[in-house]
Amino acid sequence: DAKTTQPNSMESNEEEPVHLPCNHSTISGTDYIHWYRQLPSQGPEYVIHGLTSNVNNRMASLAIAEDRKSSTLILHRATLRDAAVYYCILNLAQGGSEKLVFGKGTKLTVNP
Amino acid sequence: GAGVSQTPSNKVTEKGKYVELRCDPISGHTALYWYRQSLGQGPEFLIYFQGTGAADDSGLPNDRFFAVRPEGSVSTLKIQRTERGDSAVYLCASSLIGYNEQFFGPGTRLTVL
Numbered sequence: 277d278a279k280t281t282q283p284n285s286m287e288s289n290e291e292e293p294v295h296l297p298c299n300h301s302t303i304s305g306t307d308y309i310h311w312y313r314q315l316p317s318q319g320p321e322y323v324i325h326g327l328t329s330n331v332n333n334r335m336a337s338l339a340i341a342e343d344r345k346s347s348t349l350i351l352h353r354a355t356l357r358d359a360a361v362y363y364c365i366l367n368l369a370q371g372g373s374e375k376l377v378f379g380k381g382t383k384l385t386v387n388p
Numbered sequence: 389g390a391g392v393s394q395t396p397s398n399k400v401t402e403k404g405k406y407v408e409l410r411c412d413p414i415s416g417h418t419a420l421y422w423y424r425q426s427l428g429q430g431p432e433f434l435i436y437f438q439g440t441g442a443a444d445d446s447g448l449p450n451d452r453f454f455a456v457r458p459e460g461s462v463s464t465l466k467i468q469r470t471e472r473g474d475s476a477v478y479l480c481a482s483s484l485i486g487y488n489e490q491f492f493g494p495g496t497r498l499t500v501l
Contacts (some may be wrong), residue, residue, distance in 0.1 A: 320431060320481075322489040361430075363430055374419070374490075376433065378423075379430055
Protein backbone atom coordinates (compact mmCIF):
# COMPACT_ATOMS: atom_id res chain seq x y z
CA ASP A 277 0.00 0.00 0.00
CA ALA A 278 1.27 3.45 -0.89
CA LYS A 279 1.98 5.49 2.23
CA THR A 280 2.11 9.16 3.08
CA THR A 281 4.48 11.05 5.35
CA GLN A 282 3.44 14.20 7.20
CA PRO A 283 4.99 16.27 9.98
CA ASN A 284 3.56 15.39 13.38
CA SER A 285 2.64 18.97 14.18
CA MET A 286 2.66 22.52 12.86
CA GLU A 287 1.82 25.91 14.27
CA SER A 288 0.34 28.96 12.63
CA ASN A 289 -0.97 32.36 13.58
CA GLU A 290 -4.52 33.40 12.99
CA GLU A 291 -5.22 35.03 9.61
CA GLU A 292 -1.90 33.84 8.17
CA PRO A 293 -1.59 31.24 5.38
CA VAL A 294 -0.70 27.67 6.31
CA HIS A 295 1.08 25.18 4.08
CA LEU A 296 0.72 21.58 5.19
CA PRO A 297 3.11 19.23 3.35
CA CYS A 298 2.68 15.58 2.47
CA ASN A 299 5.12 13.17 0.85
CA HIS A 300 3.87 10.15 -1.08
CA SER A 301 6.83 8.93 -3.10
CA THR A 302 5.29 5.50 -3.84
CA ILE A 303 2.04 6.86 -5.23
CA SER A 304 0.62 4.94 -8.19
CA GLY A 305 -0.74 6.51 -11.34
CA THR A 306 -4.39 5.99 -10.39
CA ASP A 307 -4.20 7.10 -6.74
CA TYR A 308 -6.12 10.22 -5.83
CA ILE A 309 -4.69 12.45 -3.09
CA HIS A 310 -7.24 13.23 -0.42
CA TRP A 311 -7.16 15.53 2.57
CA TYR A 312 -9.41 15.16 5.56
CA ARG A 313 -9.31 16.97 8.86
CA GLN A 314 -10.55 16.01 12.29
CA LEU A 315 -11.57 18.59 14.83
CA PRO A 316 -11.41 17.58 18.49
CA SER A 317 -14.09 15.05 19.48
CA GLN A 318 -15.54 14.90 15.96
CA GLY A 319 -15.38 12.52 13.03
CA PRO A 320 -13.09 13.34 10.11
CA GLU A 321 -14.28 15.91 7.59
CA TYR A 322 -13.47 15.95 3.88
CA VAL A 323 -11.37 18.93 2.80
CA ILE A 324 -10.25 18.44 -0.79
CA HIS A 325 -8.89 15.90 -3.26
CA GLY A 326 -7.02 15.86 -6.55
CA LEU A 327 -5.26 13.65 -9.08
CA THR A 328 -2.73 15.69 -11.05
CA SER A 329 -3.81 19.31 -11.30
CA ASN A 330 -3.98 21.84 -8.50
CA VAL A 331 -7.44 22.16 -6.99
CA ASN A 332 -9.27 24.94 -5.18
CA ASN A 333 -12.46 24.92 -3.16
CA ARG A 334 -14.04 27.10 -0.52
CA MET A 335 -12.07 25.44 2.25
CA ALA A 336 -8.57 25.16 0.85
CA SER A 337 -6.24 24.70 -2.12
CA LEU A 338 -4.30 21.59 -3.03
CA ALA A 339 -0.98 21.96 -4.81
CA ILE A 340 0.32 18.72 -6.37
CA ALA A 341 3.94 18.34 -7.47
CA GLU A 342 4.50 17.59 -11.13
CA ASP A 343 5.89 14.13 -10.32
CA ARG A 344 3.00 13.59 -7.85
CA LYS A 345 5.39 12.46 -5.14
CA SER A 346 4.33 15.26 -2.85
CA SER A 347 1.47 17.67 -2.28
CA THR A 348 0.65 20.67 -0.10
CA LEU A 349 -2.62 21.65 1.46
CA ILE A 350 -2.95 25.41 1.64
CA LEU A 351 -5.23 27.21 4.05
CA HIS A 352 -5.21 30.79 2.82
CA ARG A 353 -6.13 32.46 6.09
CA ALA A 354 -6.06 30.27 9.16
CA THR A 355 -8.74 30.75 11.78
CA LEU A 356 -9.01 29.29 15.26
CA ARG A 357 -11.62 26.88 13.88
CA ASP A 358 -8.99 25.38 11.58
CA ALA A 359 -7.15 23.86 14.53
CA ALA A 360 -7.40 20.14 13.83
CA VAL A 361 -5.49 17.05 12.78
CA TYR A 362 -5.04 17.07 9.01
CA TYR A 363 -4.71 13.76 7.19
CA CYS A 364 -3.21 13.27 3.74
CA ILE A 365 -4.55 10.02 2.27
CA LEU A 366 -4.08 8.12 -0.97
CA ASN A 367 -7.33 6.62 -2.14
CA LEU A 368 -6.75 2.91 -2.53
CA ALA A 369 -9.56 2.10 -4.93
CA GLN A 370 -8.79 -1.60 -5.21
CA GLY A 371 -11.52 -3.99 -6.25
CA GLY A 372 -14.22 -1.42 -5.74
CA SER A 373 -13.47 -0.60 -2.12
CA GLU A 374 -12.67 3.06 -1.67
CA LYS A 375 -11.46 2.69 1.87
CA LEU A 376 -9.34 5.44 3.32
CA VAL A 377 -6.02 4.52 4.92
CA PHE A 378 -5.24 7.15 7.55
CA GLY A 379 -1.81 7.84 8.99
CA LYS A 380 -1.26 9.89 12.13
CA GLY A 381 -1.71 13.20 10.34
CA THR A 382 -0.44 16.68 11.21
CA LYS A 383 -1.81 18.38 14.27
CA LEU A 384 -2.27 22.05 13.41
CA THR A 385 -2.29 24.58 16.21
CA VAL A 386 -3.55 28.07 15.38
CA ASN A 387 -2.44 30.85 17.69
CA PRO A 388 -4.67 33.91 18.20
CA GLY B 389 -30.06 17.78 5.61
CA ALA B 390 -29.26 15.17 8.24
CA GLY B 391 -25.74 13.84 8.37
CA VAL B 392 -24.49 10.43 9.46
CA SER B 393 -25.70 9.56 12.92
CA GLN B 394 -24.36 6.95 15.30
CA THR B 395 -25.83 5.49 18.44
CA PRO B 396 -25.04 5.28 21.23
CA SER B 397 -22.55 8.10 21.54
CA ASN B 398 -20.91 6.32 24.45
CA LYS B 399 -20.98 2.69 25.47
CA VAL B 400 -19.37 1.21 28.56
CA THR B 401 -19.34 -2.56 28.86
CA GLU B 402 -17.54 -5.29 30.73
CA LYS B 403 -14.98 -7.64 29.32
CA GLY B 404 -16.65 -10.63 27.69
CA LYS B 405 -19.95 -8.91 26.92
CA TYR B 406 -21.60 -8.46 23.52
CA VAL B 407 -22.19 -4.99 22.06
CA GLU B 408 -23.96 -3.54 19.04
CA LEU B 409 -23.16 -0.17 17.53
CA ARG B 410 -25.57 1.45 15.08
CA CYS B 411 -24.96 3.70 12.09
CA ASP B 412 -27.58 5.67 10.15
CA PRO B 413 -26.01 6.88 6.90
CA ILE B 414 -27.05 9.85 4.81
CA SER B 415 -30.22 8.97 2.90
CA GLY B 416 -29.43 7.64 -0.54
CA HIS B 417 -25.79 6.83 0.14
CA THR B 418 -25.14 3.32 -1.07
CA ALA B 419 -21.61 3.02 0.31
CA LEU B 420 -21.05 2.64 4.05
CA TYR B 421 -17.78 2.26 5.96
CA TRP B 422 -16.79 1.40 9.49
CA TYR B 423 -13.52 2.59 11.00
CA ARG B 424 -12.16 2.55 14.52
CA GLN B 425 -9.82 5.04 16.11
CA SER B 426 -7.59 4.44 19.09
CA LEU B 427 -6.28 7.33 21.15
CA GLY B 428 -3.64 9.31 19.32
CA GLN B 429 -3.99 7.33 16.09
CA GLY B 430 -5.73 7.94 12.79
CA PRO B 431 -8.89 5.99 11.98
CA GLU B 432 -8.36 2.38 10.90
CA PHE B 433 -10.57 0.80 8.23
CA LEU B 434 -12.75 -2.13 9.29
CA ILE B 435 -15.36 -2.91 6.63
CA TYR B 436 -17.04 -1.47 3.55
CA PHE B 437 -20.59 -2.10 2.29
CA GLN B 438 -21.95 -1.53 -1.18
CA GLY B 439 -25.67 -1.72 -0.67
CA THR B 440 -26.45 -4.75 1.48
CA GLY B 441 -23.28 -6.70 0.86
CA ALA B 442 -19.87 -6.40 2.46
CA ALA B 443 -17.57 -5.60 -0.46
CA ASP B 444 -14.42 -5.46 1.66
CA ASP B 445 -14.12 -6.79 5.21
CA SER B 446 -10.34 -7.05 5.21
CA GLY B 447 -10.00 -4.68 8.16
CA LEU B 448 -12.03 -6.69 10.66
CA PRO B 449 -9.43 -7.76 13.25
CA ASN B 450 -10.89 -11.19 14.03
CA ASP B 451 -14.08 -13.21 13.99
CA ARG B 452 -15.43 -11.50 17.10
CA PHE B 453 -16.28 -8.55 14.87
CA PHE B 454 -19.21 -8.69 12.47
CA ALA B 455 -21.27 -6.07 10.65
CA VAL B 456 -24.57 -6.17 8.80
CA ARG B 457 -26.58 -3.87 6.60
CA PRO B 458 -29.70 -5.91 5.80
CA GLU B 459 -31.72 -3.30 3.92
CA GLY B 460 -28.89 -1.28 2.44
CA SER B 461 -29.33 1.62 4.82
CA VAL B 462 -28.75 1.28 8.57
CA SER B 463 -25.74 -0.78 9.59
CA THR B 464 -24.89 -2.49 12.86
CA LEU B 465 -21.38 -3.37 14.00
CA LYS B 466 -21.43 -6.29 16.39
CA ILE B 467 -18.62 -7.25 18.74
CA GLN B 468 -18.73 -10.52 20.65
CA ARG B 469 -16.77 -11.36 23.81
CA THR B 470 -15.40 -7.84 24.08
CA GLU B 471 -11.82 -7.33 25.23
CA ARG B 472 -10.19 -4.29 26.80
CA GLY B 473 -8.22 -3.79 23.59
CA ASP B 474 -11.49 -3.18 21.74
CA SER B 475 -11.84 0.16 23.53
CA ALA B 476 -11.81 2.87 20.87
CA VAL B 477 -14.00 5.31 18.99
CA TYR B 478 -15.92 3.51 16.26
CA LEU B 479 -16.63 5.74 13.28
CA CYS B 480 -19.10 5.24 10.49
CA ALA B 481 -18.98 7.00 7.12
CA SER B 482 -21.17 6.97 4.04
CA SER B 483 -20.80 8.11 0.47
CA LEU B 484 -22.28 7.85 -2.98
CA ILE B 485 -20.67 5.14 -5.10
CA GLY B 486 -18.09 6.64 -7.39
CA TYR B 487 -17.70 9.83 -5.37
CA ASN B 488 -14.56 10.46 -3.40
CA GLU B 489 -16.01 12.29 -0.42
CA GLN B 490 -16.89 10.24 2.64
CA PHE B 491 -19.15 11.78 5.28
CA PHE B 492 -18.35 10.71 8.81
CA GLY B 493 -20.55 10.42 11.85
CA PRO B 494 -19.49 11.63 15.30
CA GLY B 495 -18.52 8.14 16.40
CA THR B 496 -19.35 5.82 19.27
CA ARG B 497 -16.86 5.74 22.11
CA LEU B 498 -16.63 2.15 23.36
CA THR B 499 -15.01 1.48 26.71
CA VAL B 500 -14.45 -2.11 27.80
CA LEU B 501 -13.73 -2.43 31.50
